Amino acid sequence: MTAEPFLDLHPATETMLDDVLNGFATTPRALPSKYFYDAAGSLLFDQICELNEYYPTKTERWILETYVDEISAALGDNIVLIEYGSGSSIKTRLLLEHLNGLAAYVPIDISKKHLMMAARNLEGEFPTLPIFPVCADYLQDIDLNLTGVLSKGDGHGASSVPTDDGAKRSKEPSHLIFFPGSTIGNFNPEQARDFLKRVHHLAGNNGHLLIGVDLVKDPKVLHDAYNDTQGVTAEFNRNILHHVNHQLGADINVDLFEHRAFWDESAERIEMQLVATDHQKVDINGSVFAFNAGDVIQTEYSHKYRIEGFRALAEDAGFTVDRVWTDPQNLFSVQLLSTI
Template sequence: MQAACKKDMPDDPFAQDVLAGLTAKHKWISSKWLYDQAGSQLFEDITQTEDYYPTRTEAAIFRTMMGELAEITGIGGGVAEYGSGASVKTRLLLDAVKPQLYVPLDIAGEFMEEAVAELSDAYPDLAIAPVVADFTQPVTLPDAFNRLERRLGFFPGSTIGNFEAGKAGEFLTRVHTTLGDGAYFLVCADLVKDRDVLRRAYDDSDGVTAAFNLNLLTRFNRELGADFDETAFHHEAVWNEDRSRIEMHLVSDKDQTVHVAGQDIDFAEGEHIHTENSHKYTPDTMRDMAEGAGWTVEKVWTDERDWFGVFLLKA
């Protein structure tokens, strides 16, 4: 119970965000809280499901374009990866641009430590300086990175889609400031496509995405002393045409009252907790957003079906 008591403290960001979201008129939770240790591992499991195409499509693009990327950016210098996760795709980038310093940034520190340990074994000559940080907020990179002439930011996995449209532009502006003039930023984005393909990707037939979403309730129980009945909610993924995004929700199966960090939270049957958005872009909408944040779009790579895009930006 010690962890739960700690989370009851009003200055704890997780407790504050959860209580604010669950007491709002339309209940919601920031998607960044999906990524505790268990959630991060479940997301890696999602990327291996048959229905989830983005990871395979992105990796296929990487295998064809990394040589060209290295010619544009040059080799050496530093790579800063936003939301490093398991860092599997990172190896393709490291092999291509051969940096002297790699800075992974992730909110899930324990999960990142495991990935860094594996990378250290695979790249014994590479300096690695992990930063545990919420990259949706301003972050500070190590001085050793900032002093390098060649600096490349890396944002894989179409995570840019988790931001609201305006917030995505603000994020790109912050990264521009953080990386500095002359830096490159490699950003990956999922593109608009057939709606059924999108829905299956976020509600896979193996139920892994459902487990990923429902793990949020497990985290509430563990860290906030909550008493969610995880069998009384179900996962739902819907396409919002007006906002060009997939939305993930946890839906209450009955009228119920749940206790969270000392507060009573009422749910009506069918009431939703909105847990994640995944916006889908076109090459033109990505270009407009990047240029609005002060970047120049140097190169765009897509797959043969135009399902996924990799955008190289320069500050």
């Protein structure tokens, strides 16, 4: 594998500049959560996954480990696995080990260096599996066009299946989209529906979506998960401003912002913000913005779902919910959706 992705659609710096300027023009100011993730942000997220308080990763991993054989049986074989927001692809390893007749793995992530590091590690562990890393914002349309690169009839890619007349016809692999981590929660319900419709299109006929969906629960458990005692989540939150400084040559004094995360009961979501602790003026490519103590930058929503609420959303987007797996405490769910 080269150091470059199979497809490099990383958003241009101008796109980030537009997003930041637009986000700073609203009240309250806001930044898209995808900008947490440069190389440093991806490493910080990996540290969050190891925290005692951060139940989503451990619980989702437990569900996948416990039910991976059922998941595999429900999917059949000859599958191209496409993962949105793959990060370090830690949970994916379970699928790579257990799915039948895996034709290829396509990890998609906006954080290029981290994506390539994860893909190289996987290549060492699964040397015969074709891996096609794609660096992209998954909110954009991505034309994967894998037809030309999947080899035929060798156990990978479109396999040849015997027909009644003895001839061999190519059986196209079906698509399994994997979207773990409850990253779907970063969208508001309307954006989530639009996103799921696009995923439905990419999954195609006979396609599936295996998705991690975090559930509404005791607010204390939620609060602690986003306010860890070691301050890793706070560093992760502030990293969005470091990223803006590095990428856009801005001069934000990041030390003058503190982390805030709280449960919004009526919207059933965790809201993450950065709150200015003092006055400062910041220059972003020639545009100057003043902050006073108490001013807020909205950085992330993390919507939590109820099983029936997510079912309605998925059905609105054209999916059928085939299976829902949860943990004994009903903290988290892994759901298998199909396009037919």
